[in-house]
Amino acid sequence: MSATIDIGRSTVLAPTAARGAVRPADIGLAVIELADGAGSRRLADLPIVHIELVRDDPQTRFAQIKRSKRQHRVIKSFGTAVRDDLTPSVRWNSKEDARDARITLAEDLHHLGYTVFGFKTFWNTYVIELQDSVGPRVNPLYPWVYVGETSKPIDVRYREHAEGARRGRQRLFSPVVHKHHLQLRPDLYEHLPTRLSTTSSKAAERELADRLRRIGFSVKGGH
Numbered sequence: 001m002s003a004t005i006d007i008g009r010s011t012v013l014a015p016t017a018a019r020g021a022v023r024p025a026d027i028g029l030a031v032i033e034l035a036d037g038a039g040s041r042r043l044a045d046l047p048i049v050h051i052e053l054v055r056d057d058p059q060t061r062f063a064q065i066k067r068s069k070r071q072h073r074v075i076k077s078f079g080t081a082v083r084d085d086l087t088p089s090v091r092w093n094s095k096e097d098a099r100d101a102r103i104t105l106a107e108d109l110h111h112l113g114y115t116v117f118g119f120k121t122f123w124n125t126y127v128i129e130l131q132d133s134v135g136p137r138v139n140p141l142y143p144w145v146y147v148g149e150t151s152k153p154i155d156v157r158y159r160e161h162a163e164g165a166r167r168g169r170q171r172l173f174s175p176v177v178h179k180h181h182l183q184l185r186p187d188l189y190e191h192l193p194t195r196l197s198t199t200s201s202k203a204a205e206r207e208l209a210d211r212l213r214r215i216g217f218s219v220k221g222g223h
Contacts, residue, residue: 027098029105030058031086034117038078043113049083050075050117051102051109053095058082074117103197111193123201125208126154127188128161130180130220139216145185146177147212147222149195149205158184176220188212 034048041048052075054061062082065075086109092098106116130144137144150157159165161177189208195201202223209222 025091025093026055027093027095028054028058028091029088029098029102030054030061031083031105031109032062032075033080033083034074034078035080038074038117039115042115046113046115048078048115048117049086049109050079051106053098053102058084058087103200107193107196107200110196116196119196121151121196123149123151123195123198124154125149125189125192125195125201125204126157127185127208127212128158128177129182129185130177131182134176134180134218134220138213138218142216142218143182144180144218144220145188145212146174146181146220147205147209148174149201154184174221 030052032050032052034050036048038048038050052058052061052072056064059082062075062079065072066079068076088101088105090101092101106119110116110119110122126148128146128148130146132144134144146161148157152160158181161173162181163173164178165172192204192208195204205222209219212222213219
């Protein structure tokens with residue numbers, strides 16, 4: 001069981017005590033602002049930030065890193081302050097849960113326009129409308145669509161499907177899209193946030209496919 005808390009747009013899973021659990025929730029997150037020397041900002045008015053797993057109070061941990069000669073070169077060299085306004089107060093029982101929460105928070109900060117240090121690959125969900133040559137529609141009012149996810153620009157990924165792209169013997173396209181593609185449907189996906197992990201991206205792909213099926217679309221993909 002998990003409760004939720006809101007941090008700006010974000011929803012971060014907060015642990016709730018399991019029956020008989022004795023392990024304390026002692027792992028938290030700290031959002032640390034970095035100087036521009038750490039990289040390039042996505043938006044000029046929003047800084048680069050780093051999300052650190054911490055066991056101590058975030059301010060205490062930040063001070064320890066700044067004094068240390070060996071720990072965390074990026075924070076030591078470029079860290080300017082802990083962003084208490086972006087740092088969740090929730091703590092987790094395990095590193096695995098805290099790491100999952102870190103990815104969720106990173107996605108939310110990315111969506112708000114922040115540059116999140118350490119996340120270099122981004123995934124997006126996309127939808128391609130297919131021709132009726134695929135087969136009979138489930139609902140005559142809604143066309144066939146293919147739902148996918150990619151770390152490439154969506155228009156590039158669409159061309160790979162349409163042109164039957166290959167890398168050596170490796171197929172880079174869906175046969176059903178290659179044969180029946182019609183057009184991209186940005187109206188069905190461009191409102192969705194960018195994802196910063198393959199796990200999160202694949203979950204978003206499945207959720208969108210299920211949502212479109214419930215509406216009445218005939219859906220391919222969405223694995």
